[in-house]
Amino acid sequence: MPFPAQLNIQSSRLAMRTVEEGDLPDLLAVNGDDAVTQYLPYASWQSLDDGRAWLVRMQKLAASGSSLQLVLVEKATGRRIGTCLLFRLDEGSARAELGYVLGRAHWGKGLMFEALSAVLAQAFSDGFVGSGALRRLEAEVNPANTASCRLLERLGFQPEGLLRQRWHVKGLVYDTRFYGLLRDEARGAAAP
Numbered sequence: 001m002p003f004p005a006q007l008n009i010q011s012s013r014l015a016m017r018t019v020e021e022g023d024l025p026d027l028l029a030v031n032g033d034d035a036v037t038q039y040l041p042y043a044s045w046q047s048l049d050d051g052r053a054w055l056v057r058m059q060k061l062a063a064s065g066s067s068l069q070l071v072l073v074e075k076a077t078g079r080r081i082g083t084c085l086l087f088r089l090d091e092g093s094a095r096a097e098l099g100y101v102l103g104r105a106h107w108g109k110g111l112m113f114e115a116l117s118a119v120l121a122q123a124f125s126d127g128f129v130g131s132g133a134l135r136r137l138e139a140e141v142n143p144a145n146t147a148s149c150r151l152l153e154r155l156g157f158q159p160e161g162l163l164r165q166r167w168h169v170k171g172l173v174y175d176t177r178f179y180g181l182l183r184d185e186a187r188g189a190a191a192p
């Protein structure tokens with residue numbers, strides 16, 4: 001039961017769809033910003049070549065059915081302002097991980113909460129993965145990334161522990177807070 005190859009999700013201000021090559025110039029502005037990538041395990045993109053290499057990796061993972069990379073399109077302007085990733089699908093256990101990135105100019109307007117509320121509703125719905133649904137979603141966050149921690153908690157994710165010295169990235173060793181959200185909890189949460 002792999003992830004669907006194509007997806008289109010709508011919320012009031014955003015459209016979320018499978019990423020494609022034409023999205024890369026806008027995504028370079030997002031991922032080329034050190035403030036955006038500060039807590040992410042990759043260096044800021046320097047050029048479109050970095051974006052193209054990323055897209056090849058994402059498309060390879062998507063072809064295996066284990067990951068789904070969505071781009072967030074601002075409906076009012078048509079601009080691609082961020083991304084959302086479902087990855088590391090474990091089919092037997094019906095669980096996957098969640099990642100997300102938003103351009104700095106768009107922070108603090110409730111946009112990622114809106115986007116993820118719509119994505120979670122799909123991910124936990126019947127038939128999303130084959131004939132089933134995800135039962136659990138996970139996310140790993142640097143505790144210093146307060147915006148991301150707050151976002152997950154507002155979405156209903158529960159902190160499930162601190163993984164000590166989990167990452168060594170960009171010359172720093174750091175802990176991560178592990179979050180989990182169960183389908184039953186998400187479905188019981190208030191609508192976006």
Ligand SMILES: CC(C)(COP(=O)(O)OP(=O)(O)OC[C@H]1O[C@@H](n2cnc3c(N)ncnc32)[C@H](O)[C@@H]1OP(=O)(O)O)[C@@H](O)C(=O)NCCC(=O)NCCS
Nearest residue numbers: 036100101102107108109110111112113146147148150151
């Ligand atoms: C994390 C991120 C996606 C949040 O997106 P956003 O659209 O600004 O978040 P929202 O506006 O939906 O806010 C969600 C919650 O986080 C809070 N929040 C947003 N920015 C915050 C900040 N800088 N500090 C503290 N809390 C913050 C909001 O107040 C809101 O909580 P509330 O409803 O209780 O007020 C965005 O900051 C980002 O892309 N950061 C860089 C990439 C990144 O770190 N990704 C996550 C890796 S784990």
